[in-house]
Amino acid sequence: MAETAGLFSGRRALAWLIxxxxxxxxxxxxxxxxxxAVGVALGFAxxxxxxxxxxxxxxxxxxxxxxxxxxIRATSPLGFDERVYPRVALxxxxxxxxxxxSLDARIGRVRLTLLGVDVIRAAGVTPSLIGxxxxxxxxxxxxxxDESALFLSRQxxxxxxxxVGATVQVVANGRTVPLRIAGTLPATxxxxxxxxxxAGAQWRFGRLGRIDRLDLALSDRAAAxxxxxxxxxxxxxxxxxxxxxxQGDALSRAYRVNLDMLALVALLTGGFLVYSAQSLSVVxxxxxxxxxxxLGMPRGGVIAAVVVEGLVIGLVGSAVGLLAGYCLAWAAxxxxxxxxxxxxxxxxxxxxxxxPWAASxxxxxxxxxxxLGSALPARxxxxxxxxxxxxxxxxxxxxxxPVAWWPAAVLLAAGAGVSLLPAIAGLPLFGFVGMALMxxxxxxxxxxxxxxxxxxxxxxxRGSVPRLLAVRHLHGAPGEAATALCGIVASTALMIAMxxxxxxxxxxxxxxxxxxLGADLYARTTGGAAFDPATRARLSATPGIATVAFSRQxxxxxxxxxPPVSLIARPERGGRDPxxxxxxxxxxxxxxxxxxxxxxPAERLYGWEPGATIxxxxxxxxxxxxxxxxxxxxxxxxAVLVDEADYQRLTGDDxxxxxxxxxxxxxxxxRIAAGLTARLPxxxxxxxxxxxxxxxxxxxxxxxxxxxxxxxxxEAVAILVGLAGVAATMSAQTIAREREFGMLRHLGLTxxxxxxxxxxxxxxxxxxxxxxxxxLGLVLAQVLIHVINPQSFNWTMTTRVPIGTLVSVAAALTGxxxxxxxxxxxxATARSAIQSVREDW
Numbered sequence: 001m002a003e004t005a006g007l008f009s010g011r012r013a014l015a016w017l018i019x020x021x022x023x024x025x026x027x028x029x030x031x032x033x034x035x036x037a038v039g040v041a042l043g044f045a046x047x048x049x050x051x052x053x054x055x056x057x058x059x060x061x062x063x064x065x066x067x068x069x070x071x072i073r074a075t076s077p078l079g080f081d082e083r084v085y086p087r088v089a090l091x092x093x094x095x096x097x098x099x100x101x102s103l104d105a106r107i108g109r110v111r112l113t114l115l116g117v118d119v120i121r122a123a124g125v126t127p128s129l130i131g132x133x134x135x136x137x138x139x140x141x142x143x144x145x146d147e148s149a150l151f152l153s154r155q156x157x158x159x160x161x162x163x164v165g166a167t168v169q170v171v172a173n174g175r176t177v178p179l180r181i182a183g184t185l186p187a188t189x190x191x192x193x194x195x196x197x198x199a200g201a202q203w204r205f206g207r208l209g210r211i212d213r214l215d216l217a218l219s220d221r222a223a224a225x226x227x228x229x230x231x232x233x234x235x236x237x238x239x240x241x242x243x244x245x246x247q248g249d250a251l252s253r254a255y256r257v258n259l260d261m262l263a264l265v266a267l268l269t270g271g272f273l274v275y276s277a278q279s280l281s282v283v284x285x286x287x288x289x290x291x292x293x294x295l296g297m298p299r300g301g302v303i304a305a306v307v308v309e310g311l312v313i314g315l316v317g318s319a320v321g322l323l324a325g326y327c328l329a330w331a332a333x334x335x336x337x338x339x340x341x342x343x344x345x346x347x348x349x350x351x352x353x354x355x356p357w358a359a360s361x362x363x364x365x366x367x368x369x370x371x372l373g374s375a376l377p378a379r380x381x382x383x384x385x386x387x388x389x390x391x392x393x394x395x396x397x398x399x400x401x402p403v404a405w406w407p408a409a410v411l412l413a414a415g416a417g418v419s420l421l422p423a424i425a426g427l428p429l430f431g432f433v434g435m436a437l438m439x440x441x442x443x444x445x446x447x448x449x450x451x452x453x454x455x456x457x458x459x460x461x462r463g464s465v466p467r468l469l470a471v472r473h474l475h476g477a478p479g480e481a482a483t484a485l486c487g488i489v490a491s492t493a494l495m496i497a498m499x500x501x502x503x504x505x506x507x508x509x510x511x512x513x514x515x516x517l518g519a520d521l522y523a524r525t526t527g528g529a530a531f532d533p534a535t536r537a538r539l540s541a542t543p544g545i546a547t548v549a550f551s552r553q554x555x556x557x558x559x560x561x562x563p564p565v566s567l568i569a570r571p572e573r574g575g576r577d578p579x580x581x582x583x584x585x586x587x588x589x590x591x592x593x594x595x596x597x598x599x600x601p602a603e604r605l606y607g608w609e610p611g612a613t614i615x616x617x618x619x620x621x622x623x624x625x626x627x628x629x630x631x632x633x634x635x636x637x638x639a640v641l642v643d644e645a646d647y648q649r650l651t652g653d654d655x656x657x658x659x660x661x662x663x664x665x666x667x668x669x670x671r672i673a674a675g676l677t678a679r680l681p682x683x684x685x686x687x688x689x690x691x692x693x694x695x696x697x698x699x700x701x702x703x704x705x706x707x708x709x710x711x712x713x714x715e716a717v718a719i720l721v722g723l724a725g726v727a728a729t730m731s732a733q734t735i736a737r738e739r740e741f742g743m744l745r746h747l748g749l750t751x752x753x754x755x756x757x758x759x760x761x762x763x764x765x766x767x768x769x770x771x772x773x774x775x776l777g778l779v780l781a782q783v784l785i786h787v788i789n790p791q792s793f794n795w796t797m798t799t800r801v802p803i804g805t806l807v808s809v810a811a812a813l814t815g816x817x818x819x820x821x822x823x824x825x826x827x828a829t830a831r832s833a834i835q836s837v838r839e840d841w
Contacts, residue, residue: 029309032274032370033317039267040321040366045328047358068098068126068215070224071239072232075557075617076567077104078653079210080233087231088214093224095217098125101201102212104528105172105194110159112152112192114172116201125217147200149182156192157184170194173205174529174655176683234620239560267369274313274373275486278306282377299382310374311367318366322359405448411441412779419783428791435497435783439490442776446485449772454764466753469744470760488769489776492809496777499805501784502708506701508797509633513700515581517693519549519660520669523676529687530655535680539659542675544667550656551644556617558606565602566639567618569647570658572597580641584629586610594646596624601794602638603629616640619650634700636793758821766817770810 072088074080082099089097101116150170152160162168167180185195202208218224228238282289289302419434457471525531531539531550540548551570558565572580572595580597589595596616598608608614612626624642632639648654661676663669673690680688741754749757782799790796 029313032278032373033313033320035274036267036271036314036317036366036370037321037324039271039369040318040362041324041328043267043365044322044325044359044362047362048325048329048355068241069218069221070216070228072214072216072228072236073239073557073560074212075235075237075564076554077212078235078554078651079207079212080236082209082211084231084233084236085211085214088216088228091224091227091231093218093220093222093227095219096121096124097217098122098215099198099211100213100215101198101205101207101210103172103201103205103207105170106526107156107160107162107168107170107194110156110192112156112159112194114170114194114196114201114205116196116198116205116207118198122215125215146182147197147204148178148180149196150179151183151185151195152181153185153191153193156194157181159192171687172528173207174525174684174687175205177204235617237557237560237617243560267365271369271373274310274370275376278310278374278377279486282306302382303378306374306378307371310370310378313374314367314370317370318363321366322363325362326354403448403451405445408441408445408448411444412438415439415441419787423791426791428788431783431788431791434787435780438780438783439493439776442493442772442779443486443489446489446768446772450485450768453768453771464756466749466757467760470757470764485765485769485772488766488813489773492770492773492813493776493780496774496806496809497780497784499802500778500781500799501789503802503805504781504785504797504800505708505789505795506704507800508795509704510697510701512581512631512633513697515631517696518662519693520663521659521661521673521676521690521692522696523659523661523688523690525657525684526687526689529684530657531659531684533654535684536656538679539676542672542679544663544672544675545661546664547662549660551658551660552647552653552656553658556640558617562605563637565637566635567616568639568641569644570641571645572641572643580628581631582628583631584610586625586627589625589627593625594622595627595643597628597630597641598626599630599632599635599639599641600796601632601636602640604790604794605638618642618647622650633795636795638794755822755826759818762818762821763814765821766814767810769817770813773813774806774810 072080072084079101085097085099088094098118098121100122103114103116105112105114150168152162157164160168162181164181164183167178170177170179179196185193198211202210216224225238232238289305293299293302415434415437417434418437419431421430421434424430454471530552536550542548549571551568553569554567555564556567582597583600584603593613596614598606602608606614608626608629610626610628613623614626615621615623624640630641644656659676661672663672669692676690677685677688744754745751778801785797785799
């Protein structure tokens with residue numbers, strides 16, 4: 001009975017402790033729960049958006065590729081010789097083969113993939129490609145073999161606004177062909193696809209003798225792969241559905257992982273805020289804990305009280321965060337698209353796909369952050385000696401005792417060392433681990449930083465009484481100041497790091513655009529159109545032009561599971577391209593070799609150093625000498641530049657799709673643009689876009705800002721969480737010092753002087769947190785700029801410090817902390833001095 005009564009009384013004491021705290025200080029629990037909810041919501045929303053976008057993209061890829069067991073794919077849009085088809089079809093282990101012509105096309109302004117297929121072969125190899133049933137496509141007749149019949153996926157049909165039976169003008173490969181919509185493709189819901197007969201595609205769109213892929217059905221995979229490697233043309237690669245998925249995933253993987261990690265850092269900031277709030281709660285209730293310990297409550301009861309509070313905070317915050325995250329994901333997909341505005345999945349639509357395992361993971365992460373944020377304060381509360389705790393409250397560190405700095409230094413050094421480790425599978429995971437360690441080390445060093453910063457002020461004996469009291473209080477209680485600053489330092493550091501990275505990146509892109517956009521006019525074709533030699537001759541003769549350069553740009557597949565690099569053919573030999581920003585050069589280019597210039601991402605991805613000899617799938621397997629590396633912020637997957645004369649000699653392709661024009665001095669650029677348009681063939685005029693460099697620059701920077709829109713959101717959320725944290729902690733600290741204020745009133749201080757003291761304390765705390773956060777953020781920015789960014793996107797840049805942002809953040813935090821302290825101080829000093837010190841009677 002005695003044990004039962006003791007257990008019952010222990011539970012009642014625990015319930016009394018927790019219930020009383022919630023009842024009298026609901027704002028603290030609400031603030032900390034919101035901090036956890038924000039972190040969980042951001043992480044879960046980003047993960048949901050990424051997963052939903054990939055699911056949609058995967059569905060679109062299956063709709064275009066047909067999910068064949070194995071495919072032979074051309075390395076470029078030039079395709080490969082169709083004479084490979086019969087040899088492959090008869091190869092050992094191959095049961096059947098289906099040839100495909102794939103073209104980028106458009107109907108009006110709607111872009112789609114136009115596939116030319118052999119319907120009979122596709123029915124046996126890739127029936128999902130065209131939604132075949134025994135009766136054929138969704139028509140109910142034999143029109144599938146009609147060369148003028150076009151079958152559209154339902155998504156493409158909806159986008160065009162046309163109806164079955166209507167005739168539409170299809171533009172592809174520079175040709176405009178009228179086709180009749182004969183039916184739909186029920187199996188390709190997620191892709192904008194059109195299907196026609198392969199013979200019609202080759203004849204009517206100028207692809208005679210060329211195909212883009214061979215889809216294969218296998219009877220013996222091992223035997224087929226061995227046989228096909230000997231039959232594989234030099235301008236094609238073997239590809240599987242898994243390789244295609246990996247290629248699509250690689251397009252945005254680094255971007256997605258970076259957003260996930262930044263969202264988790266926001267959750268870590270929420271954990272610091274929980275720690276701050278719980279620490280202040282423990283300090284405020286130190287006497288209550290001591291009294292209960294004196295009456296018989298074990299240490300475990302004190303730990304349980306604080307940990308259960310953290311558990312409830314985590315449960316509430318995580319649950320609210322999951323709901324908010326789902327709503328955020330829906331809004332992001334609706335307004336920004338599956339790539340969050342970054343342009344990775346252009347043209348694809350995505351719906352929210354709920355992921356139970358991800359939801360469980362983020363729920364547990366939120367719970368873990370809240371529990372860890374409560375564990376240390378619980379340990380401190382349990383270790384306090386009851387007798388001493390009944391007499392003291394607050395930070396009881398001797399002002400003459402030095403504050404330890406080495407734990408912070410160890411964590412910062414460990415974080416720096418870990419961040420320098422190489423990437424794992426192309427992802428900068430160690431960089432983010434290093435950032436987390438450095439963030440923890442920076443927060444751990446705040447007491448030492450506060451003491452060091454305040455020591456010169458504390459030694460000065462002159463000044464007003466409120467200012468002296470404020471400085472001496474904070475100098476003598478650095479732990480209390482550090483507790484208040486945990487959340488604000490973490491959130492400020494995160495925001496400054498991201499702001500510095502974005503500023504550096506945007507500045508580098510802006511400078512690069514200024515270097516490469518040196519012409520007066522640019523023109524490019526759309527819908528696969530191109531400038532033939534006769535058209536180029538007419539355009540070159542346009543009055544007012546000093547020089548004109550024509551170029552060709554094609555995707556070039558190096559590996560089946562990697563995104564294609566961009567092959568650019570333009571005048572380069574003899575330094576005729578002054579706009580190429582070279583950052584590395586080979587010592588010399590040997591005579592008789594074919595030079596190639598590779599972009600910085602291509603160098604990092606494939607190890608193509610200057611002076612190396614590489615093989616590219618151009619006109620077979622052609623060997624090139626790497627003459628230099630050029631800076632390119634426009635193509636994350638890499639690019640290679642060859643001289644246009646070499647390109648035409650190797651491939652026989654005399655078409656060009658881009659123009660850059662430099663006008664003669666004093667000439668009207670608009671008049672030149674009008675002259676270029678007038679000299680274009682009538683059929684080509686609506687397929688050519690002529691723009692000025694200023695327009696291209698604005699568009700590029702707009703795309704950059706759109707890509708980093710979510711990063712800006714994370715910055716704003718981080719600073720708002722930090723401001724909420726400093727407001728909550730300053731309020732809690734001020735209210736907890738009511739007896740101190742009563743004593744000072746007895747000693748002669750007026751309410752106005754107390755308000756001035758609190759304003760000074762708040763300003764010092766805010767400024768200290770801002771300086772610590774800014775310093776730590778600038779350190780973290782170096783990891784983002786020089787480790788995470790190169791490992792993620794293969795781009796390098798120099799650091800640019802956003803001075804205006806730093807000043808604004810410091811001013812905002814200082815002002816917010818001072819205002820919060822003053823507002824809380826009015827409540828704490830509202831009662832009379834006698835009532836404030838009644839607990840001492």
